[in-house]
Amino acid sequence: MTIDSADLASVLAGWKGRGTVIRHDEPTDTWIFVALHDDTLGPPTGGTRMKTYASLGAALRDAQRLAAGMTAKWAAIDLPFGGGKAVLAIPHPLTGEERRGLLLRYGRLVRALGGGFNTGPDLGTSAADMKVIAEEAGPAVRGIDPRTGELTNPGPYTAKGVFAAIRAAAAQAFGSPELAGRSVLVEGVGAVGEPLAAHLVAAGVRLLLADLDSAAAHRLADSLGGEVVPTEEVGKTRCDVYAPCAVGATLHDGSIEKLACRIVAGSANNQLGEPADAERLHRRGILYAPDFVANAGGALGFALLGEGAEPETIDARLAGLESTLREIFEEAAERDESPLAAANRRVERVLARGSR
Numbered sequence: 103m104t105i106d107s108a109d110l111a112s113v114l115a116g117w118k119g120r121g122t123v124i125r126h127d128e129p130t131d132t133w134i135f136v137a138l139h140d141d142t143l144g145p146p147t148g149g150t151r152m153k154t155y156a157s158l159g160a161a162l163r164d165a166q167r168l169a170a171g172m173t174a175k176w177a178a179i180d181l182p183f184g185g186g187k188a189v190l191a192i193p194h195p196l197t198g199e200e201r202r203g204l205l206l207r208y209g210r211l212v213r214a215l216g217g218g219f220n221t222g223p224d225l226g227t228s229a230a231d232m233k234v235i236a237e238e239a240g241p242a243v244r245g246i247d248p249r250t251g252e253l254t255n256p257g258p259y260t261a262k263g264v265f266a267a268i269r270a271a272a273a274q275a276f277g278s279p280e281l282a283g284r285s286v287l288v289e290g291v292g293a294v295g296e297p298l299a300a301h302l303v304a305a306g307v308r309l310l311l312a313d314l315d316s317a318a319a320h321r322l323a324d325s326l327g328g329e330v331v332p333t334e335e336v337g338k339t340r341c342d343v344y345a346p347c348a349v350g351a352t353l354h355d356g357s358i359e360k361l362a363c364r365i366v367a368g369s370a371n372n373q374l375g376e377p378a379d380a381e382r383l384h385r386r387g388i389l390y391a392p393d394f395v396a397n398a399g400g401a402l403g404f405a406l407l408g409e410g411a412e413p414e415t416i417d418a419r420l421a422g423l424e425s426t427l428r429e430i431f432e433e434a435a436e437r438d439e440s441p442l443a444a445a446n447r448r449v450e451r452v453l454a455r456g457s458r
């Protein structure tokens with residue numbers, strides 16, 4: 103990983119968040135960033151991502167952008183948490199005692215923040231990892247089911263939320279939320295893509311799947327009944343809905359013009375290269391479900407679980423994301439603007455009301 107101090111300094115200097123906590127973990131040569139973006143609605147709360155980055159600046163930028171995304175997410179679903187995110191920038195994949203050591207030391211850092219940051223799983227971390235972090239950080243690790251004491255994987259909640267988002271988008275674009283006979287391309291068959299694919303098939307969707315791990319895509323396609331699309335063709339495959347459920351930033355200046363879908367609605371965080379890409383999608387007549395609303399199901403499920411909500415209550419709230427998105431799409435259509443603009447106004451309204 104390149105360490106470019108000038109780049110790092112400029113990323114730190116340009117940020118509008120509350121602050122970033124930085125630690126280097128010597129035994130594993132991991133850089134830890136805890137980005138605290140906003141605490142207007144409550145304590146900064148967001149997942150812990152574990153990933154290898156090209157440069158230190160890229161890791162910091164990811165943490166800060168993801169933290170800002172969490173602020174928007176909590177505000178969009180109107181829950182009393184703030185925006186924060188942690189990145190563990192590992193030099194290479196970590197397993198066994200090495201991984202456990204890092205997680206415990208990271209847990210101690212989270213404990214030292216004294217409730218100023220709450221966390222849960224994200225890309226590259228599992229519920230099992232959260233259990234290790236919780237040995238040190240205790241209640242700062244969220245998503246423990248009070249009934250079983252077990253840590254929950256938020257993937258299935260996120261998937262239900264994305265399914266609701268796709269229904270809302272179909273209602274707006276095609277006049278009906280019913281998905282039977284529609285084609286949906288799910289990019290990424292991980293913690294969210296897999297349960298999402300199952301919901302889609304149950305709704306009668308023609309399923310297309312893509313994953314860098316093509317064996318995993320084929321396994322899921324065989325078990326659910328679907329077709330595999332090579333990853334390099336994802337961006338130009340004709341389909342009704344493109345659901346990015348892997349890495350972010352797949353929608354940018356160069357990729358948007360090639361898209362052959364009517365709707366983009368998926369779970370990846372930070373799907374747009376830059377905010378202007380929402381306008382680009384709008385001008386191309388592609389309906390974009392803002393990522394921080396479409397993928398809010400994981401956060402929503404997590405928060406409700408922590409309050410001891412019943413599974414039926416959680417399901418009802420997840421399905422409610424459909425009406426949240428319909429409101430956003432309708433407001434955007436009335437003003438002939440991208441749904442991101444309408445979603446951002448909603449976030450601003452909630453933050454303005456909730457400021458303390």
Ligand code: PHE
Nearest residue numbers: 148149221222223224400401
């Ligand atoms: N990492 C998921 C997200 O970005 C789920 C999550 C939300 C985890 C909130 C912890 C806290 O939404």
